[in-house]
Amino acid sequence: MASLSFFIPALGKEPESIEDKIQLAEELKATDFNRFNELLKQVEDSSVNLTAEQHEQFRFLDAYRLAYSGSQTQAVANLTELVKVAKSEKVQFKSLSVLLNILIISRDYSEVFQYLEQYDQMQKNITDKDLRQHALGILALVFNQTSQFDIGYFYANKLSSDAVDGKYACFGMQFKLESLHRLKKYDEFDQEFDAGVATCEAAKQPIYSKIIQSYRVERLLEVDPNQAISLLNSLYQDVEQTSYNVLITLYKTLYSIAYLRNEQLDVAKEYGLSATKNIKEDDINYAILLLYSTLYEIEKANGNFEKALTYHEVLVSKQKAYDDEKAAGLLAYNIAKANVEVKNQRIALLDKDNELLSLQKDLYEKEARQNRLLVLILGAILLLATVLAYRGLTGRSRFKKIAEYDQLTGISNRYHFNNQAKIALDYCETNAKPVALILFDLDYFKDINDTHGHAVGDWALRAVVKTCRNFMRNNDVFGRIGGEEFAVVLPGCQTDKAVLLAEICRDAIAGIDTTESGKHFSLSASFGVSGSDNSGYQLKQLLADADSAMYSAKAAGRNQVATFSE
Template identity: 50%
Template sequence: MNWFSRIAVFSLLLMWASAAVAADAAFLLAEADRLKSADRERFGILMSQLRDIEQSFTAEENSFYRYLDAYSVTLSGDFTSAVTLFEQLIKDSSTSHAAFRAKVTLVNIYTVSRRYNKAFEISEEIIRNADQLNDTKVKEQAFRVLALLYNTVGDYSSGYFFADEIVQKTSNATSRCAAWQLKIEAMYYVDHSEGFYSQYEQALSSCKEAGEKLFEAIIVIYRARQLIDISLNHDALTLLLDYLEVASSTQYPQVMSAFNALIAKAYFYKDDFLNAEKFALLALDAGVKTEFSEPLTWAYEVLYLTNKKMAKFQVALDYHEKFLQFDKAYLDNLSAGQLAMNMARSATQVKSQQIALLNKDNDLLLLQKNVYEQEVKQNRLAMMLLFSVLTIASFIAYRAVTGRRRFKKIAEYDQLTGISNRYHFNNQAKIALDYCESNAKPVALILFDLDFFKSINDTYGHAAGDWTLQAVVKTCRNFMRNNDVFGRIGGEEFAVVLPGCQVDKAVLLAEICRDAIATIDTSESGYIFPLSASFGVSSSDTSGYQLKQLLADADNAMYQSKQAGRDRVSEFSH
């Protein structure tokens, strides 16, 4: 064989080797993308193999590899580093397929890390361009992330819409499973009917078929929550323990925290306080320590109630403070998300109106050019158009002002009863307490809880429960002054701060409210049932001027009322 022949053979071998590497790269990238959430261990192995052949990637393959690398950082929980990697990818290759997916994933990260303004800033753009997306897979990913975002901020109708779009139209098993998980979450908050169970079974079957254990575990979480809500605690416990191994295999902190917290809840309602405490502590260990999540709130509530039941009152009080802290943080996060969503929608609407206004301004300029060439009739037409533009501008300004007022009301007041929500109550109560302390005035706090409210919901339905809450608030407000701070701080739990009021007057007001609640005619709800409440009263004389201490002492007094047979008022004393 001469030198020319040898060189030709060598060149052919190099071309074959390059083609083989290219084929391997495309296959490994596609396989890593498929398994990135279904099998994290296999995903890590594939990324290691891709790292070895990184130098042979094309520009598009390199962008795709960088996207998967950033995604792997996201799975580790290091969102700050992941955001940096995704933003750099978008900057370096803004028009690539991977860059668009990076934008969608950024919405996901911003949602999880509660940077809602950033999330909605990108999501509004995604929604506007959704119909122009030709890549079905990317469109499904975008809709899935949008469903997650809207579910997170409590807009479950929108979350259901985007998730159901994927469930109905996708042919990809993994994509359908992920969408089912989000649809079940939205259904849990919107629809507690019998239809939930049949949808749950379809969702679970879909995720088992796709081999997506993470989403399977999350679907089980919402089924268990529904079972606990309707007092089927044994069924919930059996379901959770059966799937505990599946949840552990996901290696996902939030999932393990939720499983352990719900197991703790189920044990508590079965009066197994030792196991309830054990699994609540496991939920705290499994959760992300820097995160105010709903599962951690459940865990602290179970620890508070469990220690209270076991008469460990100091420990219970410590956990109660933690529970209030996490519950407030969770509610604040939900309010912040809803406010960011409304602000993003308002900004989009204002931009559209501004564009319309600019278009009208352009029309006006064209008409003004003709004004100089026409007679008085044209001048009158121009004046009419100018008046129309001013009217539109005034209308836009009015809508912006009323929109801000509406968003403020949504963020501060309980939508069902019309009184302050927990967040607004805390703020207003602290203002009143600071004023009383600086002016040496007394202050009292009344805390009351409706007796057997859960049985009203279970027996007569949530509509009757909602009517009951509204009737109680309407009745009690008749006896309060304008400067009293009245708020709903829990499901059926209410608090009143009474500036300048001695404890004996507060006890008398509590007795009046207790008696008025007991005499409410429930027939207007469509049902006749007994109604009563247990009250606890604390004051600055014994508890000082700190809201946290006043609430804790009033809660102890209310607990005494519950223990003494309910439907009574108890005053806190050391």
């Protein structure tokens, strides 16, 4: 896929001022890199005269230069800092766009999804149409490449509808038709196909036009290989003229599949072998998987099983790498989505707290107005009663807290946890709601106490509880049921959601900075998860099954999450 770029036609006159040089460099960075480099050097020589805004623009262009020149690591570091500190929203947004481009090319989806929510929110406020269309293209590309085609379609459709520039309309149509093709929405695909090809041809984007038409060829292979060959013949000369190896590989592979379906094995093999010349050893994409699958089928049909096995081994290796990449992207998306949901829940809770405070304030004001005449007479009596009541309440509260809560971590002790858990379990059973239980304990905790002392061990327990509470709801029952053993009852939660929460907590515990304790050591925990679907609604059984799963996690090497199954 050709990457998107910020392209603006070059100015006609030589720039004189620093501002004009920065502007021309911005316009030439995607079309004339040598001239862009010269202008950037001139601006750097005058750096002492730059305003704060011009300095930010220069830092962005310099990071772009590093990325274009192959210094990706330094470019990523500079762009990441600019995203955090830039005062100009436009510079911040452009920096984030280039950063995402680099991360997408390197397939670092865990980093991509860390920034994606921020990027999506920023693009809604960007008034520059070119930047906003670029952003929609980035969003559509990310979700299509991680197989989230329904979300990719949403952004692609928005891009193709909003685009005023021909190339962005083309990008939007290509992403949209890819989404419809992969989602097998063929009626909608057929309605948009001609418009997509026409849009890309008008925008002089032959690569995107031929990618769109490859989807039509793929469908014809299933129903009429001869018609597919005819369509390939009409397109292939233009494909070769693009010199784009990924596209050429795809079309030769489609030829090979078509002739294989027609049982013309020699011709099919010739196209397949020709396609292998265009790829590098570490290349992995959809076209390459199709290619090696086809070569395997050809050699198997020829009876050349040794060669077929060789192709099959290459296919399995590349398929695994491809699937791992997709799985990493999907996991990164789900973690980012979970983080957004947690943040939204916190915001909702804060809104409710504010609403309650506002209602309480109104109530107090009304009571104050109604009782103003009585305050002078009853003031002394009320003060005395308040003092006595306060002492009684605080005393009862203190003793209640001692009896029910763990003094070190502040969460429920074993006795209080059992009582609250049974209440939650009875409610879920009565109302036919699911419930899950997470049990975990810290790995090698005795070694921490023995090596660094009990004070450091106590610090570690408090740090783990503080970290995990960030991811829990108000109605979750969280308790310390042993020295370094903890349990969480999750009312209304399916087992698979509890496994996701356990994974988030496990990862967060492993990331705790222990140097704040005055010592340096590693923290990790092993998790066991059980649910009412397998273990029922009795606390004893849920704990026993989660305990069995937790010891399975320990036996598998610790710092893992295991789920109980019958």
